[in-house]
Amino acid sequence: MAKQIHEMVRAFIASNFYVPNAQALSDDTSLLDQGIVDSTGVLEVTAFLESQFGIKVEDTEIVPENLDTITNIVAFVKRKSAAAGANADKARAS
Numbered sequence: 001m002a003k004q005i006h007e008m009v010r011a012f013i014a015s016n017f018y019v020p021n022a023q024a025l026s027d028d029t030s031l032l033d034q035g036i037v038d039s040t041g042v043l044e045v046t047a048f049l050e051s052q053f054g055i056k057v058e059d060t061e062i063v064p065e066n067l068d069t070i071t072n073i074v075a076f077v078k079r080k081s082a083a084a085g086a087n088a089d090k091a092r093a094s
Helices: 002-016 039-053 070-093
Strands: none
16 A cells, blocks of 8 residues: 555655656655745645545644655555544544
């Protein structure tokens, strides 16, 4: 699953933002510091994550620790998906 998330996030970044050389873009490159994603772009990334992965990104979660690099985004989606799955399991058990 992590590989699929990674591929989808990387493809989204490369196709929706100006990335001079998508092949050279490191998973740990700061998308904000490099000017690849700006404040409006962060909202686009957030909308993409919500629609593609069925997660809800809270306002308090829109921080660089979650959305500044491809690595951070993938880890964030995995955490949110795991939490959503655990909550669904609890609801079914009730």
